[in-house]
Amino acid sequence: MSGELRAEEFQAPGPADFNLPPVGGDFGSFHLFGQEWVLGVTKPMIQVVLAAVLVFGLFYLASRKRAMVPGKLQYIGEQGYGFVRNSIGRDIIGSHDFQRFVPYLFTLFFFVLFNNFFATIPFLQFPTFSRAGMVYGLAALTWVIYNGVGIRKHGLVGYLKLQCLPSGVTGPILVLIVPLEFFSNLLVRPVTLALRLFCNMFAGHLLLILFALGGEHLIVELGGAYIGVGLLAWVLFIAVAFLEVLIQFLQAYVFVLLTAMYIAGALADEH
Numbered sequence: 001m002s003g004e005l006r007a008e009e010f011q012a013p014g015p016a017d018f019n020l021p022p023v024g025g026d027f028g029s030f031h032l033f034g035q036e037w038v039l040g041v042t043k044p045m046i047q048v049v050l051a052a053v054l055v056f057g058l059f060y061l062a063s064r065k066r067a068m069v070p071g072k073l074q075y076i077g078e079q080g081y082g083f084v085r086n087s088i089g090r091d092i093i094g095s096h097d098f099q100r101f102v103p104y105l106f107t108l109f110f111f112v113l114f115n116n117f118f119a120t121i122p123f124l125q126f127p128t129f130s131r132a133g134m135v136y137g138l139a140a141l142t143w144v145i146y147n148g149v150g151i152r153k154h155g156l157v158g159y160l161k162l163q164c165l166p167s168g169v170t171g172p173i174l175v176l177i178v179p180l181e182f183f184s185n186l187l188v189r190p191v192t193l194a195l196r197l198f199c200n201m202f203a204g205h206l207l208l209i210l211f212a213l214g215g216e217h218l219i220v221e222l223g224g225a226y227i228g229v230g231l232l233a234w235v236l237f238i239a240v241a242f243l244e245v246l247i248q249f250l251q252a253y254v255f256v257l258l259t260a261m262y263i264a265g266a267l268a269d270e271h
Helices: 002-007 043-064 072-093 098-120 132-154 156-164 174-222 224-267
Strands: 028-032 035-039
Touching: 043 072, 043 098, 072 098, 072 224, 098 132, 098 174, 098 224, 132 156, 132 174, 132 224, 156 174, 174 224
Parallel strands: none
Antiparallel strands: 028 035
């Protein structure tokens, strides 16, 4: 009975664990939509800036002393650029139009990747994009770019027609198809693009917290017969941490891959 009571003392991690306090204190607060909003610089904000600096610094150093026989850093930079340029840009957008979008796709991939990797780096150990607002900003930028290039090529009316009127579809069914296509292609895409990255980063980090803190509680607070279960929780924590590294890479790849697909769809003459 006492073990059950002590087990109930464990506070399971939840969304509140992602609401980090401002670094160095807050600058004030205000009320909006029935909630209190605190002004301040948070850890995810710092990580966004840090990721931008690291991406710029890494590839600046990799390209600063270019040589016919590349050194290790130049080789890493060339392989990273070639991966995004060829496997995503050229293969998805096509050889005619892809080159002008490579700088954005390249920067976007490594920016997302570095922010995802922060979840497994000691002393940081927080995925930047487990905060939805950060991801929606990137998705909104992608939304502006692919709609912008589509409107620039086809004109506003022509672009809306291509996005909302599937080729070969005629008749009364258009009353149903046109609103669905408009909703799907122009409104939902940035939301689903953001949610995919956000949910994976959020769920993975929450799972790591659960195994780490749960194992500690079983070993330190309960002890006895619970020690074995606590050690198993820590083993699962390590296994999930390695799995998360793979997921962090895949989510960066998927985010940029879908961005390239949306750009290709905006440039296409028909769907």
